[in-house]
Amino acid sequence: MRCSKARDYLSRDIDGLLPPDATAGLLVHLDACEECRSFREDLQTGRRLLAATEPQLPDNFDWKLQLRLNQALQQRAGETAYPWLEDEPATRRGAWWPAFGAAASVGLAAVLAVAVFMGPQRGAPVMTAAVGPAPVVATAPANEPALAPSTTATSPAASLAGRSDRRSLFGAPRGGGLYDQGIGRSVATGARVAQPGAVIDRGWSGNRLEDLQTIQRLRERNDQLLRMVYQYEMQMRTLKARLDTTGTPNLDTGDNH
Amino acid sequence: MNPSRDNTPFEDPRQQRAALRDLRDEDLIVLVQQGQKRAYDEIVSRYKGRLFSFIMRMVKDPALAEELTQETLIRVYIHAAKYREIARFSTWVFTIATNLVRNKMRQRSRRPLTISLNPAPEDDEMPVDPxxxxxxxxxxxxxxxxxxxxxxxxxxxxxxxxxxxxxxxxxxxxxxxxxxxxxxxxxxxxxxxxxxxxxxxxxxxxxxxxxxxxxxxxxxxxxxxxxxxxxxxxx
Structure with a gap:
């Protein structure tokens, strides 16, 4: 047996996948070849090294997981309750145009505001309101069916924040989020919301008992959220079934997004 | 999937945890599908270390590895109803993780942040001894x-x-x-x-x-x- 063949066999042998007849041939080769014996030892030591150096998770992993799960569930609940308000895919070609337009309008508004307030005609503030895009008013509650919860964000801050915030069911737009990094479409698209006083009052304390309590509160909250998501999904299915039977044409519920 | 309640025969959480520990992963995910949140906790405790270890060795960045581990576990929770026992649960979980890692690495390679003369450019991404x-x-x-x-x-x-x-x-x-x-x-x-x-x-x-x-x-x-x-x- 050649060494290259023996090493292929060795790799299968340490996984216990070498047939008995091949094992016999391999053992004969190993008796005669010191290089291949050393190869086998190295493979085994390599495995031990990998096992011994397993990376360790940070202490607050569970807490962060529950926080992110909470955010994901909130978003899912929002998407389920108001599917027609779901954002366009962010990767769509030209998706940056609306953002660019909005930024340009805001910039222009700021320049004009400075001109109006600092310039000679101080008494004409009307200009500022007329230039920028009109703030998007959260009209969602008026158009929504009865399943819309009463906790929908309707504060002025939420209204100004634009359409993506209308997906939030639980409070004001982002600003105080404890974990703001995006983690993919289901979690990161749209606005991320903080929950004032709803889930956690403080972050990771380092105190074992306190932190376990925080994690437990988050778990309970997430359990409630999941139930809510399923409740919305069921209601949405009922609503769609009713619309299908009444033959209402061309009602886009956002499923094609 | 009916997440209506934690319908377990055990009153004592310790007893419940011990009972869950004896179950196969495939049985645990069925319990998650039925709405038992403690079954999900058991899955998390079984897989978080394994996932982190695998992902960390793929991406070499502790913060990113933690983020992708969390995302994998979140997807398991949210999409639990989609799991069918045609494959082992571990296969399903690692498929999710592998896809996430690949997407992330593809994103990274599409927008290189620095130009390096180092023949192993990925080395630049590793934080120095956090x-x-x-x-x-x-x-x-x-x-x-x-x-x-x-x-x-x-x-x-x-x-x-x-x-x-x-x-x-x-x-x-x-x-x-x-x-x-x-x-x-x-x-x-x-x-x-x-x-x-x-x-x-x-x-x-x-x-x-x-x-x-x-x-x-x-x-x-x-x-x-x-x-x-x-x-x-x-x-």
Missing amino acids: ADPRADTSARIEREELGRLIAEATAKIPERYRVPFLLREVEQLSYEEIQQVTGLKLGTVRSRINRARTRFRLLIKPMLKNETLLAELEEIEARAAAEDNRPATDE
Whole structure:
């Protein structure tokens, strides 16, 4: 047996996948070849090294997981309750145009505001309101069916924040989020919301008992959220079934997004 | 999936946890589908370390590895209803993780942040020895140093070999499971694992001659064995 063949066999042998007849041939080769014996030892030591150096998770992993799960569930609940308000895919070609337009309008508004307030005609503030895009008013509650919860964000801050915030069911737009990094479409698209006083009052304390309590509160909250998501999904299915039977044409519920 | 209540026959949470510990992963996910949140906690405790270990060795960035581990577990929770027992649960979980890692690596390669003359450009992405807020014992330092050396060696294995290699060596998935996770043919899985092992051996060869490192390895293994033998305590 050649060494290259023996090493292929060795790799299968340490996984216990070498047939008995091949094992016999391999053992004969190993008796005669010191290089291949050393190869086998190295493979085994390599495995031990990998096992011994397993990376360790940070202490607050569970807490962060529950926080992110909470955010994901909130978003899912929002998407389920108001599917027609779901954002366009962010990767769509030209998706940056609306953002660019909005930024340009805001910039222009700021320049004009400075001109109006600092310039000679101080008494004409009307200009500022007329230039920028009109703030998007959260009209969602008026158009929504009865399943819309009463906790929908309707504060002025939420209204100004634009359409993506209308997906939030639980409070004001982002600003105080404890974990703001995006983690993919289901979690990161749209606005991320903080929950004032709803889930956690403080972050990771380092105190074992306190932190376990925080994690437990988050778990309970997430359990409630999941139930809510399923409740919305069921209601949405009922609503769609009713619309299908009444033959209402061309009602886009956002499923094609 | 009916998440209506935690319908478990056990009143005592400890009893419940102990009962869940004896279940297979596939049974646990069925309980999650029925709305038992404690079953999900058990899945998290079984998989968080394994996932982090696998992802960390793929992306080399602790923060990103943590983020992707969390995302994998979140997807398991949210999409639990989609799991069917046509494949092992571990295969399903690692398929999610592998796809996430690949997407992230593709994103990274599409927008390189720096131009480097270093032949191993990924090395630039590794933060330099992040400070560990936890206990600064010599055992931990030893382990971390050895871990760093192994991580460097692992990172030098090309990605197409590294994925099946880590799924086999670290996660101990079977060849068939690796085939399902990666979508490769069985023969390709076998040959890639073989090539990765040969490459890894060459990379760690200098370490294998280092008596101090080997002694450290033995110490680490002895400590781990002692910890395993310690009686478990419930939280």
